[in-house]
Amino acid sequence: MPSLKLYVTSLLAVLLCGQALVAQAQLPDFTELVEEASPAVVNISTRQKLPERMSSGGGALSIPDLEGLPPAFREFFERSIPQVPRAPGGGRQREAQSLGSGFIISADGYVLTNNHVIADADEIVVRLSDRSELQATLVGTDPRSDVALLKIDGKDLPTVRLGKSEELKVGEWVLAIGSPFGFDHSVTAGIVSAKGRSLPNESYVPFIQTDVAINPGNSGGPLFNLDGEVVGINSQIFTRSGGFMGLSFAIPMSVAMDVAEQLKADGKVSRGWLGVVIQEVNKDLAESFGLDKPAGALVAQVLDGGPAAKGGLRVGDVILSMNGKPIVMSADLPHLVGALKPGSKANLEVVREGSRKSLQVLIGALPEEGVELAGMEGPGVERSSNRLGVKVAELTGEQKKALDLQGGVVIKEVLDGPAAMIGLRPGDVITHLNNQAIDSAKTFAQVAQSLPKNRSVSMRVLRQGRASFITFKLAE
Template sequence: MPSLKRSFSTLLAILLLSVAASVHAQLPDFTGLVEQASPAVVNISTRQKMPERAVSGGSQLNIPDLEGLPPIFREFFERSIPQTPRSPGGGRQREAQSLGSGFIISEDGYVLTNNHVIADADEIIVRLPDRSELEAKLIGSDPRSDVALLKIEGKGLPTVKLGKSEDLKVGEWVLAIGSPFGFDHSVTAGIISATGRSLPNESYVPFIQTDVAINPGNSGGPLFNLAGEVVGINSQIFTRSGGFMGLSFAIPMSVAMDVAEQLKASGKVSRGWLGVVIQEVNKDLAESFGLERPAGALVAQVLEGGPAAKGGLMVGDVILSLDGKPIIMSADLPHLVGVLKPGSTAELDVVREGSRKKLRVTIGALPEDGQELAGMATPGVERSSNRLGVKVVELTDEQKKSLDLQGGVVITEVQEGPAMLIGLRAGDVITHLNNQAIDSAKTFTEVAQGLPKNRSVSMRVLRQGRASFITFKLAE
């Protein structure tokens, strides 16, 4: 019996060792990658002189309670607490400092990092792995993509290998090298959580989402695949506390290199532009527009004289694809349009009044600054529609001209009823109801009286110059 027990124990030990070896064999070994890639990863620090101002006598700074903030997307908090050295006059002069990462992409010293790492800097210092420091020249930066291109003097500098971010797959292992909190060449690893991710106020970057641990100081550093190729620039995190919470976002290298090449050639970046305001197609809107499923980008506004207007795109069109590339979420459209060259032609697949059509549009150049539509003047004689619970008046000729509208009515009063429940306000302009253009108060009343019950109905509303579609249902 003792011999049998020993045999069983030996067999179990062998089995456990075999399982451990198998698991170990399946996990990636990053040592070779780190040794090869680290020499091209740099630390970036900046200095910015701030205007002199009075500083309170106390030395304690009031730091906000970050834990109390709602979930938000943040650029990393590279900007450290401002230093306050005494000026020659005896007062205090503030000097803001920031810390981030970057990587060398050419032997003659071109370096990529984030725009927000070097924004407004008076001096940019690049520290190499051998601890030598070089002052960098800013070749150009692009706030829309958060990419900046720097240049340091040197020859035969170590460089990273560039990969194809479009080949990334969800679940693939990736690794980040950077300087979180100033700890140079810190290495963290994880997997790709998603690709083509859209973030609030970031319309032109289809972000790579990972669970790689990223913290302040990693910003601008490279994201590597297992082949040791850079596939992204670590840029943002989703956080409640200001620190890493498992959601990190990187700029794809396909986007970053396109930006870098344009910055190197001309110092600025040009992007394609359609000239439309779009919104998401939810279940109710899909039903209202006769779509099989919620998908595409709903055109809520077409800017006068823009590429979309010239190409025949209309308010209420739902864009399903661009050059054969499907648009599942509305945020997919700016990514696809932005990479097109101004002057090129794109084919749009749209649904209009329940029928599919194809339009060819000549892409324009994205303007430097957006333009707001003009406001409205005081309306005149009232007409009401008790069916929806609103009082409306027709737009004056001046209002139509300022808003670039052919028709429409403006709400003067919201009463108890469906309008109040869906959030309509006095001053809102209604241009379409139940997929029909509203050219007068009479038309509005007639369409409102014929609205179906217990079915999603769409309404296009302008509020402070911004257009959007909303949906609602009328009860029996």
Template sequence: MPSFKSCSAVLAALLMLSQVLVARAELPDFTELVEQASPAVVNISTRQKVAQPGVVINGQMPDLEGLPPMFREFFERGMPQMPKGQGGRQREAQSLGSGFIISADGYVLTNNHVVADADEIMVRLSDRSELQAKLVGTDPRTDVALLKVEGKNLPTLKLGKSDELKVGEWVLAIGSPFGFDHSVTAGIVSAKGRSLPNENYVPFIQTDVAINPGNSGGPLFNLDGEVVGINSQIYTRSGGFMGVSFAIPIDVALSVADQLKASGKVSRGWLGVVIQEVNKDLAESFGLDKPAGALVAQVLDKGPAQQGGLLVGDVILTANGQPIVVSGDLPHLVGTLKPGSKVVLDLMRDGERKTVSLEVGSLPDEGNQLLADEASGVERNSNRLGVSVVDLTAEQKQAADLAGGVLIKDVQQGPGALIGLRPGDVITHLNNQPVLSAKQFAEVAKALPAKRSVSMRVLRQGRASFITFKLAE
């Protein structure tokens, strides 16, 4: 008869086995998805002629083409250079990326940076056949490019809705990392609506799917086999994948593709404001219950916001009824609106809730730049903040489109230095009050409350932002 110990061991083993089987049953099986989707995922290669500086030995330019690249570069660096326009060579640069077919007649989506400045674009299908692609159009702001190849009854992918994605949901990528065609990697959605530097108009999908050079432009799938994004970039300190990758939502990409197909260019909504995040101290200084919304740090001259009555210091809380939780939510939302349409903004101004309706403008190709030159005038010092300021000249006010403001000439030890003020900064508001002169600045600074968050609007190199600080006494 088996002992109690042996029975316990058998039961424990059975329990462990059942847990393993349950865990395996809960993991997704991607095999069917990959089989169905792979034929519509393509490899994209480009060729581009790049000017190569010539080198001179004894008045002649040697032939270095037969040398390996590392030796050729070594010799080129060490030799005298041929004067520009006198016999310099051209070499052919190549790049690899991914893409996917969205229509049976040959429209292909990829990243702008995959095909930028290419002289020739080739699309290779899963059956190894190659087709030359025509560039329909690109949109650098969203990093989306639309290509067209000649073909009929080409395999296509199912397109999903990225706004229905949930954080924690399984996703899968197919692409050509390092040129290895149709490599498959999987992970989960880490976050949604991410704003990245210089990418204000894309609410990126963050995932932990392994993405490497060559994956760019490839599709990101949900478990239903629908494309929910275009893999675009990674965050890395090593140059390789570190567990943080970003995809362009397919809803954004398709909107861009439709406009590129129709007109070859993309227009998007624009308010003409510079905004910043609302932190805890700013929320307190503007009378908000919690940190939320987009703080208007700058209203551009003759832009839609100025014409619609928005003011510096307004905190935009909702747009067309949709809450602005973080400041990046505003450009994401406004960018999807058609120029000429109306947007209703719910905002906080001077401690009171207000509603403003204005007409959305069209985002210009180049942003307005505000200039700040050195100012002259009588120097005044505020000992409470430890900064010396002077009035702006009429020319400087006109160049920066300012009604007032003071220029910081010097920063001594004190609160000003602690919050990062620098000589050359222009202060336009202090404690929610416009600063029109150095004299007024000194008066407002003298009356600042102690031990309470105080806001200050600072213009640095043409860009405005609010900062907060507390005075000990």
């Protein structure tokens, strides 16, 4: 009997050991990848010849990348920052700590990094893996994608291998090399959490989301797949503490290389432009527009004279696809439009008043600065009160001209009722109600009187020149 117990115990030990070896064999080994790729990853430091703001603690420099960190962390990292001599005028010259990363993409010295790493810099220094330092020339930047292209003098420099970011799969292992908090060539690994992410104020980059540990100083560094190919540029983190919290975002290399090639050739980047303001289609909006499910990009505003207006797009259209590529979320549309060259043609499939239509639009060039319609409030005569609980007035000719409208009514007072519950305010302009254009206070009162009950109803509202659709339901 003891021998049987010993046999069973030994067998279990062998099985557990075998399972551990199998599990270990399934984990990736990054050693060869790091050895091969590290020489092409660089540290980037900048200097700005501007008077530096003094902190309250003995004249230490203020480092933007350390802002928001707990005091203990700030003190630890700031202890290594040298004091900068005073300028002749009595102030101090700002010299940023080395908290940026980049990587060499060609043997003759082209380097990719983030725009925010080198923004406003008077001097850019690239430190190679052998600790040698080279002055860099700024070839060009693209703030919209947060990509910058640098050039250093050199021959036969080590380079990274470029991969295809569009072939990445969610759940795939990826690895980052960079200089978090100035610690050169730190390596972190994780998986792809999602693709095609849109971030606030970043409409033209379909970010790769990962759970790779990215901290201040990793910005501009490469994101590798298991084949040792760069598939992204580490750009942003979402954090409440100032450090890594499991949400990191990288610019796909397909986007970055398109930007780099344009910067190299022209010094600037051209993007496609449609000339619309869009919003997400939620369940209630889908119901009000007769859609089977929430999908597409709802056109809330068409800019006068823009490509969309010339191509026949209208307010209230829901764009379902562009050039055969489906638009599931509204954020998909800017990515697709921005990737098109100005002057190219785009085929759109839209839903208008419950029916599908095909439109062809000639894509324009994205303006240097955003085009905004200015709102304008004025007096006006009260004309109507109604079931919605609002009092409205006709728009004056001056208001219509300023807002580029043919009709619409302005809310003068919000009473108790549905309007107050959905957040309408005095000064809001209503241009459409229940998929019908509102050209006067009389039309508004008629449409409001005939609104259906217990069904989602859409309303298009302009607030400070910005248009959006909202939905509500009238109870029995």
